[in-house]
Amino acid sequence: MKKLIKNNVYWVGKVDWELELFHGADYTVNHGSSQNSYLILEGKTALIDTVWMPHAKEFVDNLEKEVGLHNIDFIVANHGEIDHSGALPALLERIPDTPVYCTANAVKSLTGQYHHPEWNFQVVKTGDSVELGNGKKLVFVEMTMLHWPDSMAAYMTGDNILFSNDAFGQHLAVEELFNDKADQCLLWEEAIKYYANILNPFSPLVKKKIDEILSLGLPIDIIATSHGAIWRDNPAQIVEKYYEWSQAYRENQITVAYDTMWDGTKKLAHAIAAEISALSPETKVKVFNISSVNKNDIMTEVFKSKAIAVGSPTVGNSILSSVGGWIDFLKELKFKNKKAAVFGCYGWSGESVKILRERLAGAGFEVAEPEIKCQWNPREEDFAKAAGIAKALCD
Ligand code: FEO
Numbered sequence: 001m002k003k004l005i006k007n008n009v010y011w012v013g014k015v016d017w018e019l020e021l022f023h024g025a026d027y028t029v030n031h032g033s034s035q036n037s038y039l040i041l042e043g044k045t046a047l048i049d050t051v052w053m054p055h056a057k058e059f060v061d062n063l064e065k066e067v068g069l070h071n072i073d074f075i076v077a078n079h080g081e082i083d084h085s086g087a088l089p090a091l092l093e094r095i096p097d098t099p100v101y102c103t104a105n106a107v108k109s110l111t112g113q114y115h116h117p118e119w120n121f122q123v124v125k126t127g128d129s130v131e132l133g134n135g136k137k138l139v140f141v142e143m144t145m146l147h148w149p150d151s152m153a154a155y156m157t158g159d160n161i162l163f164s165n166d167a168f169g170q171h172l173a174v175e176e177l178f179n180d181k182a183d184q185c186l187l188w189e190e191a192i193k194y195y196a197n198i199l200n201p202f203s204p205l206v207k208k209k210i211d212e213i214l215s216l217g218l219p220i221d222i223i224a225t226s227h228g229a230i231w232r233d234n235p236a237q238i239v240e241k242y243y244e245w246s247q248a249y250r251e252n253q254i255t256v257a258y259d260t261m262w263d264g265t266k267k268l269a270h271a272i273a274a275e276i277s278a279l280s281p282e283t284k285v286k287v288f289n290i291s292s293v294n295k296n297d298i299m300t301e302v303f304k305s306k307a308i309a310v311g312s313p314t315v316g317n318s319i320l321s322s323v324g325g326w327i328d329f330l331k332e333l334k335f336k337n338k339k340a341a342v343f344g345c346y347g348w349s350g351e352s353v354k355i356l357r358e359r360l361a362g363a364g365f366e367v368a369e370p371e372i373k374c375q376w377n378p379r380e381e382d383f384a385k386a387a388g389i390a391k392a393l394c395d
Pocket of ligand 1: 166
């Protein structure tokens with residue numbers, strides 16, 4: 001069933017309450033999500049994006065019922081990733097000659113994924129537009145690397161709707177579609193998690209792109225995202241948040257993340273947290289066991305932090321594989337302007353703190369000198385070193 005967005009613009013996507021994982025198993029979805037697709041019924045009938053492949057049949061059947069597939073004049077594919085383009089093969093099998101407006105890079109990604117070079121691609125770039133009739137048009141804005149090289153947004157004149165694709169989204173199921181209808185705590189929790197875990201690596205480009213869009217002076221009444229709530233109530237609020245988040249964001253928070261074998265490193269983690277709290281009561285301190293807490297949730301807390309402390313015992317002349325994999329993800333997210341400190345227990349060879357130091361420096365963190373390298377179980381003199389770490393991270 002289509003749902004009204006504004007005037008002759010409708011939502012025809014999928015609210016996916018059952019989704020648990022995204023990007024393979026790289027992103028955990030806790031409160032459902034959506035793949036938002038939009039149908040514009042002006043002089044021309046235009047479809048903006050589709051849905052993920054498992055929902056393709058339902059999507060195409062619904063379009064047939066709502067508008068009649070052969071009445072669709074053109075499709076806009078803002079992004080080739082499969083959660084937006086997954087229904088294109090089923091749709092274009094039924095209406096094969098329909099023009100598909102997309103970037104040159106999207107032609108590469110769509111052709112690479114679906115092997116249909118014969119699709120009627122219409123390549124567009126920033127500033128190009130297509131008429132919708134009734135005095136309205138869609139103006140395209142390339143969103144290169146936000147978050148794929150093929151990403152694009154489309155702005156609808158007259159109704160002042162920015163179809164922003166992945167930007168400004170959240171993995172959150174909102175049956176009523178709009179941000180003012182969403183649970184506000186969940187909305188912001190999921191928006192910052194989405195930014196931290198998906199968009200943060202591209203932060204310098206986010207700021208630049210927002211500046212570019214704002215410089216156009218276009219009125220924006222609605223930001224119609226591809227995932228989660230559609231921003232109709234004060235859409236500027238999420239733009240302002242992105243602007244803030246894109247500039248090496250940090251709050252007065254320190255996150256301690258560790259894994260442990262026989263609880264020695266765990267005791268150090270809690271000692272460090274206690275020292276930070278004692279030294280700086282206004283600083284929020286959070287402690288996570290990397291093996292038992294979801295990595296996306298920890299990364300969201302790292303994103304908010306001004307510093308982190310990371311601990312692992314030594315095992316096999318290295319660090320625990322849980323911590324190694326976690327640091328790989330940490331590096332991928334390209335956090336900036338954050339300090340780090342290292343700690344860990346060992347029984348025999350004791351390489352973990354050195355490895356943690358090197359790996360965190362390689363991930364872009366400024367690693368403080370004080371550390372805790374503790375043989376066997378921590379003694380008073382080991383716990384005493386937690387104060388040095390606290391001071392280095394709070395300064
Ligand atoms: Fe919503 Fe880049 O996928």
